[in-house]
Amino acid sequence: MKSVASKLREKIEVLIVVGIGGSYLGARAAEEMIRGLYANDKVELIYVGNTISSTYTSQVKEYLSKKEFGIVNISKSGTTTEPGIAFRVFKELLEQKVGKEEAVSRIVAVTDKAKGALKTLADNEGYETFVIPDDIGGRYSVLTPVGIFPLLVAGVDVDAMFNGAKKARKDTTDLENNEAYKYAVARYLLNTKHGYKSETLVSYELQMQMFTE
Numbered sequence: 001m002k003s004v005a006s007k008l009r010e011k012i013e014v015l016i017v018v019g020i021g022g023s024y025l026g027a028r029a030a031e032e033m034i035r036g037l038y039a040n041d042k043v044e045l046i047y048v049g050n051t052i053s054s055t056y057t058s059q060v061k062e063y064l065s066k067k068e069f070g071i072v073n074i075s076k077s078g079t080t081t082e083p084g085i086a087f088r089v090f091k092e093l094l095e096q097k098v099g100k101e102e103a104v105s106r107i108v109a110v111t112d113k114a115k116g117a118l119k120t121l122a123d124n125e126g127y128e129t130f131v132i133p134d135d136i137g138g139r140y141s142v143l144t145p146v147g148i149f150p151l152l153v154a155g156v157d158v159d160a161m162f163n164g165a166k167k168a169r170k171d172t173t174d175l176e177n178n179e180a181y182k183y184a185v186a187r188y189l190l191n192t193k194h195g196y197k198s199e200t201l202v203s204y205e206l207q208m209q210m211f212t213e
């Protein structure tokens, strides 16, 4: 995955990340938390397929007219409507810009190992493909190719991320010092013993906003 990402990085200024829900939020949350909102890196990530806004889509198309770009299309089922539409739009734009053959070398699919329309399309077109493991749900997929591929193209140090994840796992085995566990216990007690029925998790730190999305 690293070599595919670094080859793509050499060619492009923008990576179009196609995906919605669990197939996009992890990468975006991690990218913004790690790089900040205005990253000083040669490759910019632009997220599409999480809206059907034609205004947004045409703004991104216009922005790309002067940029070298590639696409990663991320969908576990391979059949979700919004990313399906967005992928068609941006694939066509890329093919018009660089030709079909070069477009194939700039498109990557992240999807199920065997089933779904995206898997079939990727096999037919010859796109490089990375697998979303069966037993990992969308919202937990940031440390799979769903999050890691876009982050690699963005130039994020993913080895440091994995080291951090390993350290967090080790540190949290002791429940008394596990912040997530303490939070879960507190909210459970507030709900069941004190009658609080709704909860709002808010971040006023702009680059952490996607974490709570």
Ligand SMILES: O=P(O)(O)OC[C@H]1O[C@H](O)[C@H](O)[C@@H](O)[C@@H]1O
Residues within 6 Å of the ligand: 020, 021, 022, 023, 074, 075, 076, 077, 078, 079, 080, 083, 138, 139
């Ligand atoms: O990865 P996909 O199959 O395209 O699904 C992407 C997302 O689609 C919807 O928004 C679902 O509510 C999410 O749970 C899912 O993560």
